[in-house]
Each structure stands twice: as structure tokens, then as C-alpha cells.
Amino acid sequence: MRLQPSFFPALHERVRAALDAAGLDALLLDDPLDVAYLTGFFHFPNERPVVAYVPLDGPVLLLVPDLEREYAADQRAAAELVVYPEFPGERSPWRVLADALPALPARAGHAPSTSVGRVAALGAAFPGTTWVTSDIVGTLRLRKTPEEIALHTEAARIADAMLAEGARLVASAVAEGTELPTETELAGHVTRYGAALMYAEHDEVVVVPMLTGGLVYGGPNSAQPHRLPGGDRLRPGEPFMLSLGCAVGGRFVESERTFLLGAPTREQRRYYEVVREAQQVGTEALRPGTRCADANRACLDVIRRAGLEEYLRHRQGHGIGLGFHEPPWVADGDDTELAPGMVLSSEPGVYVPGHAGYRISDTVLVTDDGPRRLTSFPRDLTDIVIGA
Amino acid sequence: MRLQPSFFPALHERVRAALDAAGLDALLLDDPLDVAYLTGFFHFPNERPVVAYVPLDGPVLLLVPDLEREYAADQRAAAELVVYPEFPGERSPWRVLADALPALPARAGHAPSTSVGRVAALGAAFPGTTWVTSDIVGTLRLRKTPEEIALHTEAARIADAMLAEGARLVASAVAEGTELPTETELAGHVTRYGAALMYAEHDEVVVVPMLTGGLVYGGPNSAQPHRLPGGDRLRPGEPFMLSLGCAVGGRFVESERTFLLGAPTREQRRYYEVVREAQQVGTEALRPGTRCADANRACLDVIRRAGLEEYLRHRQGHGIGLGFHEPPWVADGDDTELAPGMVLSSEPGVYVPGHAGYRISDTVLVTDDGPRRLTSFPRDLTDIVIGA
Numbered sequence: 001m002r003l004q005p006s007f008f009p010a011l012h013e014r015v016r017a018a019l020d021a022a023g024l025d026a027l028l029l030d031d032p033l034d035v036a037y038l039t040g041f042f043h044f045p046n047e048r049p050v051v052a053y054v055p056l057d058g059p060v061l062l063l064v065p066d067l068e069r070e071y072a073a074d075q076r077a078a079a080e081l082v083v084y085p086e087f088p089g090e091r092s093p094w095r096v097l098a099d100a101l102p103a104l105p106a107r108a109g110h111a112p113s114t115s116v117g118r119v120a121a122l123g124a125a126f127p128g129t130t131w132v133t134s135d136i137v138g139t140l141r142l143r144k145t146p147e148e149i150a151l152h153t154e155a156a157r158i159a160d161a162m163l164a165e166g167a168r169l170v171a172s173a174v175a176e177g178t179e180l181p182t183e184t185e186l187a188g189h190v191t192r193y194g195a196a197l198m199y200a201e202h203d204e205v206v207v208v209p210m211l212t213g214g215l216v217y218g219g220p221n222s223a224q225p226h227r228l229p230g231g232d233r234l235r236p237g238e239p240f241m242l243s244l245g246c247a248v249g250g251r252f253v254e255s256e257r258t259f260l261l262g263a264p265t266r267e268q269r270r271y272y273e274v275v276r277e278a279q280q281v282g283t284e285a286l287r288p289g290t291r292c293a294d295a296n297r298a299c300l301d302v303i304r305r306a307g308l309e310e311y312l313r314h315r316q317g318h319g320i321g322l323g324f325h326e327p328p329w330v331a332d333g334d335d336t337e338l339a340p341g342m343v344l345s346s347e348p349g350v351y352v353p354g355h356a357g358y359r360i361s362d363t364v365l366v367t368d369d370g371p372r373r374l375t376s377f378p379r380d381l382t383d384i385v386i387g388a
Numbered sequence: 389m390r391l392q393p394s395f396f397p398a399l400h401e402r403v404r405a406a407l408d409a410a411g412l413d414a415l416l417l418d419d420p421l422d423v424a425y426l427t428g429f430f431h432f433p434n435e436r437p438v439v440a441y442v443p444l445d446g447p448v449l450l451l452v453p454d455l456e457r458e459y460a461a462d463q464r465a466a467a468e469l470v471v472y473p474e475f476p477g478e479r480s481p482w483r484v485l486a487d488a489l490p491a492l493p494a495r496a497g498h499a500p501s502t503s504v505g506r507v508a509a510l511g512a513a514f515p516g517t518t519w520v521t522s523d524i525v526g527t528l529r530l531r532k533t534p535e536e537i538a539l540h541t542e543a544a545r546i547a548d549a550m551l552a553e554g555a556r557l558v559a560s561a562v563a564e565g566t567e568l569p570t571e572t573e574l575a576g577h578v579t580r581y582g583a584a585l586m587y588a589e590h591d592e593v594v595v596v597p598m599l600t601g602g603l604v605y606g607g608p609n610s611a612q613p614h615r616l617p618g619g620d621r622l623r624p625g626e627p628f629m630l631s632l633g634c635a636v637g638g639r640f641v642e643s644e645r646t647f648l649l650g651a652p653t654r655e656q657r658r659y660y661e662v663v664r665e666a667q668q669v670g671t672e673a674l675r676p677g678t679r680c681a682d683a684n685r686a687c688l689d690v691i692r693r694a695g696l697e698e699y700l701r702h703r704q705g706h707g708i709g710l711g712f713h714e715p716p717w718v719a720d721g722d723d724t725e726l727a728p729g730m731v732l733s734s735e736p737g738v739y740v741p742g743h744a745g746y747r748i749s750d751t752v753l754v755t756d757d758g759p760r761r762l763t764s765f766p767r768d769l770t771d772i773v774i775g776a
Binding site: 066112199312334351 | 431455473477480572593
């Protein structure tokens, strides 16, 4: 699945309207996801600049190194290509771009994410241009269009299927009395399963550096929220977490569940139920007009009121789209008002050092009618107990 | 394998000497690889700042969000932890760092890779501090220490084993007359094989977001140098490329070969032999005192003289270390003089649209005695023909 070509001219017009309102002659974007958003070209980021350039008048340009030229054409990038030979090159990529323009802009914007080194190089290649920081594209990316939501919805179906397959693999090892998988093996298995499903069912797969994947950890390892999967095996009696995600048409979702291996202890049951309640309350709060920080507070207050505040390690969630993590942040300090078309993770957790972590995450679409869970793997205690 | 704790105090002293020489009171580094270099802490990068702060006097600090606290301790990060609750937070991470300092620096440096948005946030949190761009750590990272070279050497052994396993898998499908693998299947197979080898043979695996992996593509797809692997199967009679890499202790190498499936045609043989000769000449040029741009020219001139200039898409190579691509660039426009301890890819290629790409890459250490190939999968035509 891929966005229809008609998506891009409409988007370019919205960017131009915002440029006009901001008094800018052009916008230059060098974040790989901003480039994919504006042109449909996905690539493996490295030191070679890949840049989308949107002038107020005239065609959108895509600056690429020669080694990406055919790949950009193959992906039908919605922009005119400007190709530089190689990086760093005798003439800098920025100079090649400047030379391709009919006239240099008087006042141009770049994203806040552009590096200080690049802005200095731009200044040298665009004499007379005033460069300012502009978040025009970051603001547009906050609210997803119906075409994008269709991609998120399909990604959610696949992420849920990956969760089910991971649970099935573990349940089958328990039932057959065979060795339980290591974190790495289980992560590899569900990653391959999700990718195979996409290739089997989709005519066109938009390949991104992490098409399907996730974090998998059990027992005390799972008390470290962002620990990468290692060689430890799952162990009977311990919880384990499948924190999975995938991208369809470059649009991500995540779907995460904590599973209990064997009959739950009272302690395990308590932690799980508190997180389940927090996730339910937090998800219900994702409604148009609610401030992100307020949803987060309602969500985490469930955990605080249960006396588990010391085990909090992170906020309720984050925006998700072309980026696996992107604004808005469902967190203290983010006063963004939720609006229809925003897609967010809702993923409170508690992390008990030396014991385990418990987290439940769904990807949620904000609609006029309230929150809609795009991922929907079941969440009752009986749904996540394996081999009891 | 992991660097010994003694690596870090010695490195911190080198950074402080450079700070002193540059008239700086402190250096702040927010690139995940700079952080890993200075503290030994590897993490999955996201919007939450993770920062190493090296003052001229006093302990090195590592600023992390609460959710990385235990993970950093677990990895024995060589720095004092400063923990902020969450991102964005009611008090910004930068403010938390400033408040943890006994005094704000008068003049401090950040890397060229730091974003414009972050420098603005730093300015707000450090009133009175003058921030300047400094490449102190980038310069130190150019030359690897003996401890780092030992990690690269072990990574090279594993990358070569991944290549051999990929070739074996394809040869066995040919011999048994079974279906050839898809690009994705073959990429997944060698990635898992390399990771399993590490876990089987190493007491400690330093997990990084891409521990083992690579690009795999056949036939016309391989004419696009950075195309990501997709669902197409390898086809008899066509070349295919295994462009693999891995990291030991966080230090990368790459090892890449083009294979020919079936008896080579005259055309295939010609392209392959020209690339092999260019890679030999280019690798021989990687000697102390040679400028990067000159090595690149000697290498690519072999391809030009053979009349294949139109099929060039990229330079000879790049530095490799904590980054899969990092300076120096073995390319036009980089006048860096090669020096002992530099580790570089040597990977010329030709890319014939509609036909295939041909590339050979080794990871090469510059020594006083000249270039030393760390990867050493054989390169003769007979070594890379499968099923003839």
C-alpha cells in the first residue's frame, strides 16, 4: 500500500499557503521523514543530504545524491530531481541545489531539527538568503489525512497479528514442553512474521528501515523500558513484554502487551490490573479539545492513586505517524490541544526494578466522536496469561 | 565484548586537553554515538535528549530520562547520572542539567550535528553561556585506539562468516533445486545467523539498534546502491549482492560481495573484474599521508579507464566506527590525510541500470605499514560464482 499520487499536490498547496502566511519564499527540509512526507521518497538516511525544497512559486525539488537517483525515480517521488554527484564532493550538495534554482530566495525556512553545521553550510551556499527556523511541516504532520489513516489502520491489523503470533509461539513451547525462546529469537520471529504477512497480502510494500520490529524482554530485563532485546530466555513464572510495531506506506503503529507465563501471582495481577485501568482511563481522555498534559495526568494518576508512583518511568504516550515517536507528546509540558486526525500511542507502564515491567500500548486515533483504538489485541487478564 | 572501564578516563583526559586548547569550559554532546563513545552507554535514540557533558574540571555527566536510568546503570556508564523525569516535562531536560552543575560554563561547545532547535533550548537554559560549534570529539573519533581495533577485528570475522553463510544458503538451494530465497528472506537469514554467532561466542554482547544486518538485492534491483531489500526472489543467471555489516562492542565493519548465480556471461565477468581491480587499487592506496580524495581518485580511475564511468554512482568509501558511515570520506572534496588507526570501507561499485550492480567492500585499517584488510572474504571470480 502506498499513498496515491494525488496526495502530494494537495499537500504542497497546503505548505505553500503556510509559507505565504509566514512571509517565506521557500522551505527546505532535510529530515528523512519530512522528505518522505512531502515527496513519497523513503531512503536509508546517512551523511549524504536528501532534501525537499518547496518554493512559494515553481516546482517542488528533491535533492538527492547520484546513488539514490534511480531509487527515487522508482518510487515515483513527487518532485523534480536535482542530483549531486557524491558527498562531500568538490561542489557541495547545497551549492548544487542553489545553482538549480532560477533565483535564490530572500527569506527561507528550515526545520528546527536541521543541524547547526548544515545551516552554516546553507548560509555559505545561498549568499543573501536569510534562513529562519520554521515548523510549518511539523505542524501539518500533527493531523493525519484520511488517506494516511487508512495506512495506519492496516498497519494496526498487522501489528496485532504479530502480537498474536508471538503469544502463539510461546504458548506452543509451553504446551509442548520445549525450550522457551530467547528475547532475540522471539523478536526475530514476530518481525519476520509481520514482514511475510505484508509481502503476502500487499501488492506494494513501502520499505522503510524498520518495516516490522520491536522490543521483547522478560522478567527483570523488562523493568528497563527501552532495553534492547538480548540473549536471555523467557522464564516460567515471569511476565514478558512484546512491544511491537510496523509501518504500512511508511505510517507506523505500535501494539504492545505484557504477558504472564503461568498462573499470575497476586503481585503480578495487581501491577497488571493497575496498568490496564490506567490505559483505559488515559485512552478515554484522548478527545478533541483535551490538552495532552491533562490526558497524561488523568492516565498516570490511576497509577499514583494505586500507590505505584515510584514505578513510573515515562509519560502516557506520543504521536505516531511517519515517525515512530513524533509530536504531540502525551506528557507533562505539552499543552497541545488534541484534534481529530491525531494518532497517538496510549501506553502507561510500571517498572519494578528486579521484578519486571508492565505496559499496555494501543495506537489511538482522535476523532470527532472521541478516541478510536486502531490496535485492538484483547487486554483482559485472562487474555494475556499463557500456560496457566 | 565491551571496552574495559579504563578506556573512558583516558579518553576523558584527551577531551579535556582539547577543551583547554580550544578555550572552552565544557563540551556537550547529544549525538547518540558521541554519547556511547564518551560513556559506553548505548541506547535507542528518540526525542528524549541523552547527553554527555564534559567539563574542564569535575566529573563527566550523563543526562538521561528516567526511563533509561536503570539501563545506563546496567551498562556501567562511565559518568555520573543526571536524571530528568520525562520529555518534554514541566522543567526542560536542559534546565535539569544546568541545575545539576556547580556553575554554568562561560563558554561551552556542542557538536556540528546538534540541531538548531536544541541550541536555542540550550541558550534559554544556560543564561550567560556562550555556545560555539566544536568538532573536538569528531576529530578524536577519526583514529581508533588499539582497544577499539580489537573490536573491529572481531566484528570483521563475524561479518565474513555472515557472507559465507549467505552464499552457502543460496548454493544449497541451487544444489537441491529448491526455490531461491527472496531478498528479505536472505537478509533475515544472515542477520539472524550473525546475531546467533555473537550470542554463542561472546560473554557479553553490546546491543545496538542494528547489531547485524545489511542490504541484499539481486538483478536490476542491485543497480540501485541503497535500495532496501524487498520481496523479489533471486533469479538464476543474475548477479546478487550481499552487503552486510555488524557491530561488536558498538564498533562496525562491513563486508560486501557480489555473487554470480550460474556461469558468468562475458558482460558479468567484465563488470566484476573491473570492480575487483578498482577495489584492489583503492585499498592499496589507503596509506598514512595519502589524502582521502587522492585514494578515491586512484580507485575510481580504474573504472573510468575501463570505460564504465557512466555506471559510477558513488565514492570509494567512508570511515566506519561507532557510526556505520562516519568521517573521513574517501571521496572528492575530502582532503583529510590518512593516518594510522583510521578504519575505512573500500567499496567501489558499478551500477548498470536494468541489469545489475557490482560492488566489493572490505573494511580496512590504516597502519604504519600500510593498509590491512580486516574483512577478508575471497574476491576471485571463482570464489563468487555459485552453481556454475
